[in-house]
Amino acid sequence: MTIIVDAFGGDNAPLEVLKGCAEAVQKFDVDILLTGKADTIKKVAAENNISPERMTIEDCDEVLTMHDTAESVLKAKKNSSMGVGFRMLNEGRGDAFLSAGNSGALCMGATLLVRRIKGIKRPAFAPVLPSSTGCFMLLDGGANVDCRPEMLRQFAVMASVYMEKVMKVDKPRIGLANVGTEDHKGTELYRETYALLRDSQLNFVGNIEGRDIPKGVCDAVVCDGFTGNMILKTYEGVASVLMKEIKNIFTGSMKGKMAAALVMKDLKVMKNRFDYNTYGGAPILGASKPVFKVHGNAKAITVVNAIGLCKDYVAAKAIDVISASLK
Amino acid sequence: MTIIVDAFGGDNAPLEVLKGCAEAVQKFDVDILLTGKADTIKKVAAENNISPERMTIEDCDEVLTMHDTAESVLKAKKNSSMGVGFRMLNEGRGDAFLSAGNSGALCMGATLLVRRIKGIKRPAFAPVLPSSTGCFMLLDGGANVDCRPEMLRQFAVMASVYMEKVMKVDKPRIGLANVGTEDHKGTELYRETYALLRDSQLNFVGNIEGRDIPKGVCDAVVCDGFTGNMILKTYEGVASVLMKEIKNIFTGSMKGKMAAALVMKDLKVMKNRFDYNTYGGAPILGASKPVFKVHGNAKAITVVNAIGLCKDYVAAKAIDVISASLK
Numbered sequence: 001m002t003i004i005v006d007a008f009g010g011d012n013a014p015l016e017v018l019k020g021c022a023e024a025v026q027k028f029d030v031d032i033l034l035t036g037k038a039d040t041i042k043k044v045a046a047e048n049n050i051s052p053e054r055m056t057i058e059d060c061d062e063v064l065t066m067h068d069t070a071e072s073v074l075k076a077k078k079n080s081s082m083g084v085g086f087r088m089l090n091e092g093r094g095d096a097f098l099s100a101g102n103s104g105a106l107c108m109g110a111t112l113l114v115r116r117i118k119g120i121k122r123p124a125f126a127p128v129l130p131s132s133t134g135c136f137m138l139l140d141g142g143a144n145v146d147c148r149p150e151m152l153r154q155f156a157v158m159a160s161v162y163m164e165k166v167m168k169v170d171k172p173r174i175g176l177a178n179v180g181t182e183d184h185k186g187t188e189l190y191r192e193t194y195a196l197l198r199d200s201q202l203n204f205v206g207n208i209e210g211r212d213i214p215k216g217v218c219d220a221v222v223c224d225g226f227t228g229n230m231i232l233k234t235y236e237g238v239a240s241v242l243m244k245e246i247k248n249i250f251t252g253s254m255k256g257k258m259a260a261a262l263v264m265k266d267l268k269v270m271k272n273r274f275d276y277n278t279y280g281g282a283p284i285l286g287a288s289k290p291v292f293k294v295h296g297n298a299k300a301i302t303v304v305n306a307i308g309l310c311k312d313y314v315a316a317k318a319i320d321v322i323s324a325s326l327k
Numbered sequence: 328m329t330i331i332v333d334a335f336g337g338d339n340a341p342l343e344v345l346k347g348c349a350e351a352v353q354k355f356d357v358d359i360l361l362t363g364k365a366d367t368i369k370k371v372a373a374e375n376n377i378s379p380e381r382m383t384i385e386d387c388d389e390v391l392t393m394h395d396t397a398e399s400v401l402k403a404k405k406n407s408s409m410g411v412g413f414r415m416l417n418e419g420r421g422d423a424f425l426s427a428g429n430s431g432a433l434c435m436g437a438t439l440l441v442r443r444i445k446g447i448k449r450p451a452f453a454p455v456l457p458s459s460t461g462c463f464m465l466l467d468g469g470a471n472v473d474c475r476p477e478m479l480r481q482f483a484v485m486a487s488v489y490m491e492k493v494m495k496v497d498k499p500r501i502g503l504a505n506v507g508t509e510d511h512k513g514t515e516l517y518r519e520t521y522a523l524l525r526d527s528q529l530n531f532v533g534n535i536e537g538r539d540i541p542k543g544v545c546d547a548v549v550c551d552g553f554t555g556n557m558i559l560k561t562y563e564g565v566a567s568v569l570m571k572e573i574k575n576i577f578t579g580s581m582k583g584k585m586a587a588a589l590v591m592k593d594l595k596v597m598k599n600r601f602d603y604n605t606y607g608g609a610p611i612l613g614a615s616k617p618v619f620k621v622h623g624n625a626k627a628i629t630v631v632n633a634i635g636l637c638k639d640y641v642a643a644k645a646i647d648v649i650s651a652s653l654k
Contacts, residue, residue: 132568142506145514179469179556187472187553210560214568226514227557229506230550233537234558238565241459241541242601246573249593256593259586266576266583274569 002094003310005303007036008063008081010100010296014041017100018050020303025054027304028311033094035060036081058093060084066296070104074112082106086113089289096290096310098281100298107143110287117319119326121148123286124155125225125293126162128279129235133216135279137163142229143284149192152176152222153200157325158285159220160202165316166283166309167219175208175218177227182207189224197222239274281306283313285322290314329421330637332630334363335390335408337427337623341368344427345377347630352381354631355638360421362387363408385420387411393623397431401439409433413440416616423617423637425608427625434470437614444646446653448475450613451482452552452620453489455606456562460543462606464490469556470611476519479503479549480527484652485612486547487529492643493610493636494546502535502545504554509534516551524549566601608633610640612649617641 005021007014014036021032031054034041038059045052064073064080073083082101086109089097097114099106103125111123124140137159144151156174163172176194178186183194185207197204205218213221213231223231246267250260260267280302281292290313294306332348334341341363348359349372358381361368365386372379391400391407400410409428413436416424424441426433430452438450451467464486471478483501490499503521505513510521512534524531532545540548540558550558573594577587587594607629608619617640621633 132572145506177557179472179553190553210557210562211564211567213561214564223557226506226517227554230504230537230554230558231561234540234561235537235565237538237541238562239569240538242566242569245459245597245601249590249597252593255589259589262582262586262589263576266579270572270576274572 001311001314002031002033003307004033004035004085004088004094004097005307006081006085006097006099006101007034007041007057008101010294010298012297012299013100014044015048016298016300017303018045019048019300020307021055022050022053023300023304024307028308030054030307030311032056033058033088035084035088036063037061058084058088064102064105066102068102068105070102070108073105073109077105082109089114089291095314096292098292098294098303098306098310100294100296100303103142103293106291106293107284110284110291111143114287114289114291116286117288117323117326119323120154120158120286121151123284124158125282126159126285127232127282127293128167129232130274130279131214131216135167136213136216136218137220138228138232139220139222139285140225140228141232141282142225144225146226147189147224149189149196152189152193152224153196154286154326156197156200156202156204156220156222158322159222161318161321161325162283162285162313163219165318165321166312169219171203172219173205173217174202175205175221177213177221177223177231178207178209180207181209193222243271243274279305281309283309288319290319328638328641329358329360330634331360331362331412331415331421331424332634333408333412333424333426333428334361334368334384335428337621337625339624339626340427341371342375343625343627344630345372346375346627347634348382349377349380350627350631351634355635357381357634357638359383360385360415362411362415363390364388385411385415391429391432393429395429395432397429397435400429400432400436404432409436416441416618422641423619425619425621425630425633425637427621427623427630430469430620433618433620434611437611437618438470441614441616441618443613444615444650444653446650447481447485447613448478450611451485452609453486453612454559454609454620455494456559457601457606458541458543462494463540463543463545464547465555465559466547466549466612467552467555468559468609469552471552473553474516474551476516476523479516479520479551480523481613481653483524483527483529483531483547483549485649486549488645488649488652489610489612489640490546492645492648493639496546498530499546500532500544501529502532502548504540504548504550504558505534505536507534507536520549570598570601606632608636610636615646617646
């Protein structure tokens with residue numbers, strides 16, 4: 001199996017991306033096709049003793065940055081490391097494509113370059129987040145700010161397949177993000193979606209309020225991309241601010257440092273559990289070939305985990321299962 | 328000044344409400360008019376040595392619970408402690424009304440029993456939340472799931488007045504919740520609202536992404552009530568889950584308990600900063616008389632703080648200022 005990786009996506013590229021790829025080759029027995037400036041990739045790899053074993057490079061000069069528009073992947077930046085990654089995927093040069101670059105451009109490319117699974121109205125950006133009992137998928141995380149009920153129903157179907165086939169959850173519990181648990185709550189979009197999910201074959205557990213989302217009461221939370229993006233980033237923001245406050249307590253005084261020494265191990269476990277790096281990649285569900293987004297701040301470990309998810313997604317033939325589930 | 332207080336609103340009523348009222352009488356030099364079952368109030372006060380000084384009771388038998396519909400405050404439960412509170416406010420028997428009861432019913436009553444400030448399209452539920460640098464107002468927190476741009480503009484005007492007059496913030500920075508910072512981001516509602524706010528006299532600082540909300544980058548975050556409710560409760564949920572994890576670390580082992588002893592003071596300061604009880608009440612902005620919501624889980628200290636906010640809101644003639652700002 002070959003995973004195509006955008007060597008120049010994200011804040012820590014190419015070094016952390018290369019480190020992650022080298023480790024993934026060993027850990028998951030996969031080949032890597034890197035896209036990006038070959039000279040720089042070779043130089044950084046050599047300087048950091050990163051083995052090029054089972055890694056090939058598709059050379060391209062340009063990089064699509066966070067400041068580029070989403071549309072630029074289609075034309076102006078089609079020869080960037082991201083644009084070339086999509087081309088490699090379409091040409092069958094690899095089984096999945098992974099990038100830590102511009103999310104908007106990646107969703108745009110997944111939709112218009114890779115194209116959708118037949119019958120899927122819109123692909124969704126589908127990150128997996130930590131909860132107090134494990135993890136859950138949140139979708140759409142921001143690919144579609146305007147949604148219709150049928151789109152949300154499809155998101156739920158795709159999330160159910162992903163959580164079952166890739167995350168190995170039995171009968172994934174699907175929740176609908178909403179402002180209250182009663183079926184009449186929310187906007188028209190949410191009331192109509194509630195009815196669609198209730199009448200579906202899915203394991204629908206009803207409306208989920210924001211305060212219950214982090215408690216792990218379901219395996220996937222479905223919502224429109226505007227709401228999902230606000231939840232996702234608020235989630236990340238609150239966790240990050242609180243972790244920083246805790247760090248300040250433990251580094252701000254001698255007493256704090258002594259306390260830190262006593263509970264360091266437990267604190268690290270907790271920090272790792274609530275760190276997005278642990279969960280790695282987010283699939284763009286609905287694209288007709290596997291496309292994964294890695295967090296822009298991703299370190300090597302995140303890239304490793306994300307490549308593992310790509311492998312599981314390909315091996316489970318998740319796209320075929322989604323396709324069959326739509327009928 | 329007299330503050331009307333629903334003695335039977337919230338999970339900890341009437342005891343915590345009565346405790347808070349008694350303390351507020353001393354602290355803020357206000358009179359309290361309690362609504363609810365007089366017998367129970369007198370009994371609970373006597374059993375807990377709560378002084379009835381400067382507190383009068385408007386007797387009523389019924390209680391509007393969390394299971395009642397929002398509409399019930401208008402007819403079926405108009406003689407509940409909440410319904411009677413609204414009547415007292417309308418009859419001029421007090422200067423502000425405070426309840427820890429059913430939010431939906433309180434917003435409904437504020438809109439249809441107290442009525443709106445002339446020119447205000449819809450009142451907004453406007454809680455104040457902690458951030459890493461202080462606090463900020465989030466509105467609408469859930470009173471209106473469907474909003475139009477003009478409503479969001481009015482929310483921004485009201486928040487600016489509140490943060491300036493009650494919270495004493497100079498030139499409050501107003502942000503628009505959105506999925507990106509660029510002016511073309513979000514749904515049509517958000518793009519149109521962006522233009523209205525940009526062209527207003529407000530200190531508009533642009534779109535605010537979820538991850539920046541907890542960092543205190545603005546003094547008020549404006550959004551529709553569906554989005555606001557999801558942000559509000561996710562915020563609360565993530566903070567609560569993380570605080571519980573920390574508590575587990577410090578109580579789960581002997582080492583943890585030793586560490587806790589060292590940093591207990593700092594941890595308490597942090598816990599208090601991120602505890603909604605610290606910020607007390609949330610005004611229902613746009614109602615023609617002061618109506619405040621207290622969190623359903625509120626303890627006495629929250630009731631005290633909220634009564635302080637009611638007093639400041641009345642003293643600042645915030646409603647007159649809002650009314651003048653609309654012209």
